């Protein structure tokens with residue numbers, strides 16, 4: 001249990017308890033339901049550096065194993081986003097002679113495949129062997145390890161300094177962040193940049209996206225907490241851009257202190273977070289109370305639908321669906337199944353709530369009366385694809401930022 005900040009050692013004050021939860025991507029086969037691991041999913045904020053983080057954590061070995069089911073290439077919008085990232089880096093930071101880029105948590109190579117195709121020196125560092133193998137099949141060079149101070153030193157010894165260290169939806173997963181940051185310091189070239197894009201605390205708290213909170217997301221970064229963390233390790237936050245991934249993220253750019261002129265947007269965002277009192281205890285506690293209200297309303301709605309003899313199917317089985325179904329105790333009595341386009345999730349059960357996952361074809365066979373949109377960050381893509389559901393009289397249920405039926 002962490003009552004001390006993983007970055008600065010300050011005191012962490014808890015503001016939300018989402019109850020006992022399994023690992024969010026721990027999909028099960030029916031015969032595995034009796035061996036399920038759970039932990040207390042609770043979050044707090046550091047009184048000193050403002051970093052929001054999990055109180056308890058699940059060991060990395062439990063989270064990232066050979067069967068890790070999250071594939072970053074799972075949706076068209078993600079593929080486009082990461083190809084765009086690669087092209088932009090190739091045109092800017094990787095424009096010099098013999099540049100080198102390291103990606104922390106390269107997953108299935110969705111970003112580095114474009115870099116590899118351009119013939120640029122690169123290395124993905126990815127502990128989950130199954131997704132690492134997919135990356136390799138795309139021509140990406142991968143080291144199957146965790147990124148920490150030791151691995152970073154080994155990479156530097158073999159390949160030299162890195163012009164870019166990149167991470168997407170990865171840095172917030174790494175509980176040993178102190179060692180990771182020391183590793184960045186070891187590996188980064190003197191004029192290099194550490195760029196990472198992660199779910200934004202502002203989106204989660206102000207956008208009420210409480211389902212972004214699960215075992216894999218150990219940290220919930222803000223511009224304030226990232227700037228403080230950078231400073232502790234001799235780095236400086238030189239850019240922070242808001243991007244639309246996963247419902248709203250920030251792309252942070254860190255450079256060695258004094259090496260680059262910070263973009264004017266950084267100071268503006270810092271002042272803005274201060275003015276909004278984003279990490280203030282009263283703001284975070286109010287968010288906690290809102291989440292309890294959403295749970296009560298959603299459960300009431302689902303029970304009413306069942307009482308009326310109507311059907312609800314869950315749409316999408318992202319990690320987020322685990323948080324909602326387990327926090328609200330939504331079982332197959334309320335939502336008989338969830339459909340998801342990821343073949344490796346189909347035929348499995350959602351962790352904890354044990355809702356069965358079926359192929360998207362099951363959705364229309366026949367259409368339910370309601371669809372509970374777990375993959376709400378892909379609402380546009382999904383609703384465009386499922387126009388027939390609306391035309392058949394079906395209605396979508398959302399619960400972020402609040403419970404809404406339309």
Ligand code: TMP
Nearest residue numbers: 075316317318340341342375378381382
């Ligand atoms: P993600 O937001 O973490 O990528 O998860 C989205 C999940 O939703 C993933 O399991 C795939 C699923 N999904 C569908 O089932 N149908 C779709 O059309 C889209 C875009 C995603």
Ligand code: ZN
Nearest residue numbers: 005008046049
């Ligand atoms: Zn701290």
